[in-house]
Amino acid sequence: MVEKKEPSIWQGFRAFLMRGNVVDLAVAVVIGAAFTNIVNSVVKGVISPVVGALGTKSLDSYSSCLKAPCTGTGDTETGVRIFWGSVLGATLNFVITAAVVYFLMVLPMAKFLARQEARRRAKEGTHEVVELTELEVLKEIRDAIVAERGSGRSQS
The missing domain is CATH 1.20.5 (Single alpha-helices involved in coiled-coils or other helix-helix interfaces)
Known part of the structure; x- marks a missing residue:
């Protein structure tokens, strides 16, 4: 019987880090942090002074x-x-x-x-693909079932 060697902790950790989801998430967090500075600058530099001019700061x-x-x-x-x-x-x-x-x-x-x-x-x-509403889809299903039942009775 050949004994199967389990991967080491480091190999498992490396595999975890190399997954696309982890890397995408890390990039999203870094970009989000940088984006936060832009949004805060717009709010503090433009929006807040306008609101302060209309009311209290x-x-x-x-x-x-x-x-x-x-x-x-x-x-x-x-x-x-x-x-x-x-x-x-x-x-x-x-x-x-x-x-x-x-x-x-x-x-x-x-x-x-x-x-x-x-x-x-x-x-x-x-x-563009024509999108059907839920009601239209249900009507088509109903019509198909009625047609199937009707054809099934005539053959019996």
Whole structure:
């Protein structure tokens, strides 16, 4: 009986790292980190000053007193203060960032890819496949079953 040698830990680790998914994921993380700087620059340099000109620059100071008395600052503060301005500011920052990503990056890229696909189809001379709705597909299945049952009865 020949004993099968199991791969070493290093060989398994190397095989894991050489898989395409791991390398693609690493590239995506690096590109995403670099892309984050671009988005943050657009938000801080363009969008936030416009929002600040229309309203307040920082919402962090807005709060409500849940349990009085809310006096003092820092370690000497008494009472229970809810800083809802911080939550609102973070939410607005998220929405603004998501809008910048969508309108300046995702939407133009989707249009570009659609144009590229249309050019590729035009070169190949293929036409768009007609997409059927779910209801149309179900009707076709029903009609096929009815036709099959009808032909089955006439032969019996």
